[in-house]
Amino acid sequence: MAILEVKDLEVYYGVIQAIKGISFEVNEGEIIALIGANGAGKTTTLQTITGLIPAKAGHILYDGKDITRVPGYKLVSMGIAHVPEGRRVFAELTVLQNLKLGAYTRKDKEEIEDSLKNIYQRFPRLEERKNQPAGTLSGGEQQMLAMGRALMSRPRLMLMDEPSMGLSPIYVNEIFDIIKEIHKSGTTVLLVEQNAKKALAIADKAYVLETGTIALSGDAKELMNNDQVKKAYLSE
Amino acid sequence: MMSFLSYFISGVSLGSVYAIIALGYTMVYGIARMLNFAHGDIIMIGGFAIFTAVTTMGLPPLAGILIGVVVCTVLGVTIERVAYRPLREASSLAVLITAIGISYLLQNVALLIFGSNSHQFTSVVNLPNLVLADGRLNISSTTIVTILSCIVIMIALTTFINRTRTGQAMLAVSEDRGAASLMGIDVNKTIAVTFAIGSALAAIAGALLCSAYPSLTPYTGSMPGIKAFTAAVFGGIGSIPGALLGGIILGVIENLSKAYISSQLSDAIVFAVLIVVLLVRPTGILGRQINEKV
Numbered sequence: 275m276a277i278l279e280v281k282d283l284e285v286y287y288g289v290i291q292a293i294k295g296i297s298f299e300v301n302e303g304e305i306i307a308l309i310g311a312n313g314a315g316k317t318t319t320l321q322t323i324t325g326l327i328p329a330k331a332g333h334i335l336y337d338g339k340d341i342t343r344v345p346g347y348k349l350v351s352m353g354i355a356h357v358p359e360g361r362r363v364f365a366e367l368t369v370l371q372n373l374k375l376g377a378y379t380r381k382d383k384e385e386i387e388d389s390l391k392n393i394y395q396r397f398p399r400l401e402e403r404k405n406q407p408a409g410t411l412s413g414g415e416q417q418m419l420a421m422g423r424a425l426m427s428r429p430r431l432m433l434m435d436e437p438s439m440g441l442s443p444i445y446v447n448e449i450f451d452i453i454k455e456i457h458k459s460g461t462t463v464l465l466v467e468q469n470a471k472k473a474l475a476i477a478d479k480a481y482v483l484e485t486g487t488i489a490l491s492g493d494a495k496e497l498m499n500n501d502q503v504k505k506a507y508l509s510e
Numbered sequence: 511m512m513s514f515l516s517y518f519i520s521g522v523s524l525g526s527v528y529a530i531i532a533l534g535y536t537m538v539y540g541i542a543r544m545l546n547f548a549h550g551d552i553i554m555i556g557g558f559a560i561f562t563a564v565t566t567m568g569l570p571p572l573a574g575i576l577i578g579v580v581v582c583t584v585l586g587v588t589i590e591r592v593a594y595r596p597l598r599e600a601s602s603l604a605v606l607i608t609a610i611g612i613s614y615l616l617q618n619v620a621l622l623i624f625g626s627n628s629h630q631f632t633s634v635v636n637l638p639n640l641v642l643a644d645g646r647l648n649i650s651s652t653t654i655v656t657i658l659s660c661i662v663i664m665i666a667l668t669t670f671i672n673r674t675r676t677g678q679a680m681l682a683v684s685e686d687r688g689a690a691s692l693m694g695i696d697v698n699k700t701i702a703v704t705f706a707i708g709s710a711l712a713a714i715a716g717a718l719l720c721s722a723y724p725s726l727t728p729y730t731g732s733m734p735g736i737k738a739f740t741a742a743v744f745g746g747i748g749s750i751p752g753a754l755l756g757g758i759i760l761g762v763i764e765n766l767s768k769a770y771i772s773s774q775l776s777d778a779i780v781f782a783v784l785i786v787v788l789l790v791r792p793t794g795i796l797g798r799q800i801n802e803k804v
Contacts, residue, residue, distance in 0.1 A: 345696075
């Protein structure tokens with residue numbers, strides 16, 4: 275069953291059309307990758323889903339409910355978490371404060387403590403640095419914090435925007451391992467990545483965005499062997 | 511020596527009022543990223559609300575303050591909802607001009623209701639003065655209550671921000687509105703709460719200010735408003751300890767220059783010090799050293 279359906283979505287920045295009527299769906303339990311070049315509209319798509327940018331036309335359905343006009347902050351308690359591009363951790367707040375803000379919509383104190391323990395287990399480095407301002411963490415650690423913060427809301431669907439951007443190769447591998455783990459523990463993942471090779475390797479299905487439209491879509495393994503994709507995105 | 515101490519203490523007291531007002535400027539700036547130039551006039555409205563309750567209707571001072579706080583809180587939240595929220599995505603200049611417009615609106619509404627004559631405000635503090643050093647140092651009870659109120663407010667506010675969910679949401683919104691909304695924080699509600707707190711504090715500041723300087727007119731709020739804004743910039747706008755520090759320093763400088771240099775030049779001296787501080791530290795004493803896009 276589709277947990278997220280995007281239908282004929284159109285988004286504008288002023289008079290410039292960034293998304294030109296795209297449709298795709300994410301089924302419960304899948305990892306779906308959106309790949310494409312810079313400026314293709316990947317980030318815009320995610321930001322429109324979580325209400326940071328308004329949609330001009332089209333529909334976004336979550337769990338069958340139309341959420342196109344639902345204010346973004348209400349989606350968190352509905353089960354959608356968004357790890358934004360550039361991580362956007364609260365740099366002046368401590369790691370712990372950041373994580374607790376991730377659980378902002380939850381009221382169950384004890385369970386929040388349990389979630390916190392889980393996050394620390396998954397990311398031991400965050401526990402070591404829990405009282406440090408988030409701005410003092412390295413890029414990879416900030417990415418882990420952004421993911422941990424999103425997990426604190428116990429999402430059913432997690433949107434991740436360029437989690438590997440700007441990270442060293444060691445961290446990139448680690449981040450992709452973490453995404454696999456998050457998926458394995460039952461969270462559906464919609465992943466936007468420029469690192470198409472890595473994204474396709476872990477995804478079930480993928481959509482290729484080109485200047486605001488979906489140019490290609492299909493099974494991730496098949497796309498990996500598609501000549502067009504190989505040439506344009508896998509630099510082979 | 512005793513007279514210096516007396517001027518100094520009343521300077522700290524005046525500075526405490528500036529600090530309480532400056533909190534309103536600094537919190538709204540830090541969280542909503544706007545300068546609420548109508549903030550000073552909310553103090554005046556608070557003053558008139560308390561004046562009406564206590565002097566005209568004969569209610570006890572504490573009830574009067576409570577009414578003033580309610581009136582100012584409702585007013586502040588309403589102004590934010592009606593005048594500022596629709597301009598959330600507009601240029602900061604448009605918001606600034608709107609705030610100046612609201613300031614004139616409040617002054618003229620007060621003028622219409624209460625007239626331009628000054629009203630004699632009855633002090634909300636009815637306690638004996640503190641007499642020290644065999645009567646050589648006489649500190650008024652208003653002065654003491656003002657300083658204590660400022661300390662209590664500072665502690666309460668800091669605790670609120672550090673210990674409550676809403677406080678943490680305010681910090682999150684002040685740093686990154688978009689990311690805050692991704693945490694499930696209602697940014698509009700958080701900004702409304704900020705205005706509510708700032709305006710409630712303005713009512714308290716109004717009560718203390720008018721108790722120390724009992725002549726109340728529709729323009730009572732503007733000069734303290736400008737000075738408290740100066741104090742907020744001086745201490746580093748957006749910073750709560752900065753508002754406290756800036757307010758106290760400003761009050762002390764103002765009072766000492768009134769006493770020892772010239773009462774006419776005291777305002778000029780205060781602003782001259784501000785200019786010098788901003789030349790050396792453009793972000794104020796405790797301001798963040800960041801490049802802000804305005």
